[in-house]
Amino acid sequence: MDLAPKQSQSENLSALKSTVEQRLKNFMQDVTGRALVMMENATQGQQGIAMDLVQEAFISLHKSYSEKSTEEWYPLFYTILNNKLQDWRRKEARRSQPFSLFKKVSLDEDDLEIQDVIDETTPSPLEFLDQAVTIEEIQAAIRQLPVRQQQAFMLRAWEGFDTQTTAQIMNCSEGSVKTHYHRAIQGLRSALSHLNPYSGGSSE
Structure with missing residues (x-):
């Protein structure tokens, strides 16, 4: 007798997941181009790095904030993207200045x-x-x-x-x-x- 409620719950979860995936797809289509331009500029034209940063930001957004509304995603996404960019810039600064590992790197x-x-x-x-x-x-x-x-x-x-x-x-x-x-x-x-x-x- 519990079969029907379990099926219903499973269907609801599946529908919710489908809705989130569709929203994320639409969101990605809207912001990807502009985000890539921003990251390519910030990395001096390194398209591969720019794509990696944008993809990582989308993954983090989906993993941590899938329940948020689409409007809330915009500042959240760019906050995540900014953090990933700053992490990349610190790594690059330390790579070019080996001894900077022992001091704060100012970007x-x-x-x-x-x-x-x-x-x-x-x-x-x-x-x-x-x-x-x-x-x-x-x-x-x-x-x-x-x-x-x-x-x-x-x-x-x-x-x-x-x-x-x-x-x-x-x-x-x-x-x-x-x-x-x-x-x-x-x-x-x-x-x-x-x-x-x-x-x-x-x-x-």
């Missing part, structure tokens, strides 16, 4: 906060540049920025996260996010000014 070469930075809002990466500048040219310029500036810009401009959420993802203060983002925009305007004669570079 944030531009982490000093600028006081009174206005929290600039850029809904579209092209909005603050002339439309003649292409996404490819912007991405090439982004790759030349320090990694933390890249992250701040990509998370704010590409993903549309607010300053508070970006700070949580990057594990830093909101002031640091504002500083990184401000410097990223200045750097991009300067790097792309020769392609965009109407902008005249940054006036800040």
